[in-house]
Amino acid sequence: MSTRARKIALFVGLVLLFAFPLLGDRFYVQFISKILIMTIFAGSLNLLVGYTGLISLGHAAFFGMAGYVLALYSPHTEAAGLLTSLLLSVGCAALLALLIGSLVLRTSGIFFIMATLAFAEMLFYLFHDTAIAGGSDGIYIYQRPVLMIAGWQPFDLANFVHFYYLVLFFSLAAIVCIHTILRSPFGRVIAGIRVNEQRMSALGFHTYRYKLVCFVIAGALAGLAGYLAAAQFGVVNPEMLGWHVSGSVLMMVILGGMGTLAGPVLGAFSLMMLEESFQTITKHWQLLTGAVIVAVALYLPRGFAGLLPKRATSDQAVPPGVAGARRSAAAARRPDV
């Protein structure tokens, strides 16, 4: 039954998301687009924090990097090509993750947290204090990227409904992608690393390589989110790669439930909707947000995802049809001497 409950909840959620723009309210459609972008971002961080056990406080570096690449690549007078700019942005974020990851993954524990934070801050000051991309004011993207297929333009990113569906597509694709990876041999390796990295080494896994590849995948997905965020509002500034953004996306992962597929989605929706509604009540809204976070930490150790019905079947069960030799060990190999 609980599996069925999960399926119904998933179906209802999807119908609501697909139908939402029918409301037609520009502000709310854009607001949900923003949240959906954050679900990709939080999902990518969850790959590190929840599944591999790597707590990064500098994940905004990849988010912001992709945004800056789009802004710097876009010409002033015409629109950038969507496919090229997207591939370039995500590629640069992945490359940056490869560079930073290859260094920070040589540390662990608290040192890893500090190292990720340090690299992200270095990038923040690079864009904040130099004139590469408008310094502290940031840089504008004058025309949104355009997808042209043989002279035909299937959608227009300046149209908020079109943009919403594009973001919805990417956020669903990201979840499917993460889900697939987690069930693959690679996904099992990172789960093993989270639980007992030393034993993984002893079993013959070069854990550093797997952590690095995971870091790059997470960086690339964060880059996808950063690209969409930059395309949505047409402006990129250094705050996008600051520790505040890194902290807030980490909060979404923890609030929603680390190491669960639904966690980052629930976390992004709840945190952003709470903030939005608290802001209408009081200008001290951060106090209220803080109180909610403390309450969740105290009473929902597994986050909001812990409230969902549990899955009935385990990924770890012996798959049907697998049969070892049903013989006793002593009889199997050779007779006694």
Added chain:
Amino acid sequence: MHAGQLQRLGVLMSEVVLQTRGLSRHFGGLAAVDGVSLSCRMSEVHAVIGPNGAGKSTLINLLSGDLRPSAGRVFLRGEDVTGLSSPRISGLGVGRSYQRTNVFLPFTVFENCRLAAQSRLATSMRFFRQAARYRAVSDAALRVIEQVGLARQADRPVETLSHGEQRQVEIAMTLATDPSLLLLDEPLAGMGAEESVQIVELLRTLAGDHAILLVEHDMDAVFALANTLTVMVNGAVLESGEPQAVRSNRRVQLAYLGEHVAAKPVLTDGDHARF
């Protein structure tokens, strides 16, 4: 010449899998392992015994790549592997078990062994197909689970098993990596009598086509299995050779076996029959 000696003669003619030369490891001023030279051949069970703190576990850590030696060399089939990392050593066909159970507690028995078996894929950088669909890996996992006698617990998380059963998982995982050289660090410690008998039987079977370096405190098991016996004291080898000869060696009796021999006969007629 009885059967044990005959078998030993056969072992002496087979390939040397593991050899160490003057292997040492110092922790500060302490020589935990001090100039140990030993070898282990295919089909040989080389038991290493000694009092607590003799350096037996450190020796295994040096051989498995968990620790780097301060001096000396390690050879696998004649190839110098000194100082290689543990994943590299594991890749060369060396499997080790831990004295203190070192497994993936939240995972099921099956997943623990499946993960161990998965390490034998050429690479696990595979992102699309479900891990459960790799039949050869799942089959290998289930085979070792049956070998150690945990088939009925396969779908249970390891943290819900008894201590003895967790020890069996430990051994199953080591076997799942399909090693040719087994480094077993007190495999029987904490196991019930019934499971012990089963594991001793399993090790005897495995000895046919494996080289086994066995650190064990259970003397009955040691004398039932070993072709070669090495006694370590204070990090160094005190005596090494054919088990009966080592056992009757006076220095060994004084240094280590003395109290044990006094308490009860180490080897009964029944044990002789088993050789």
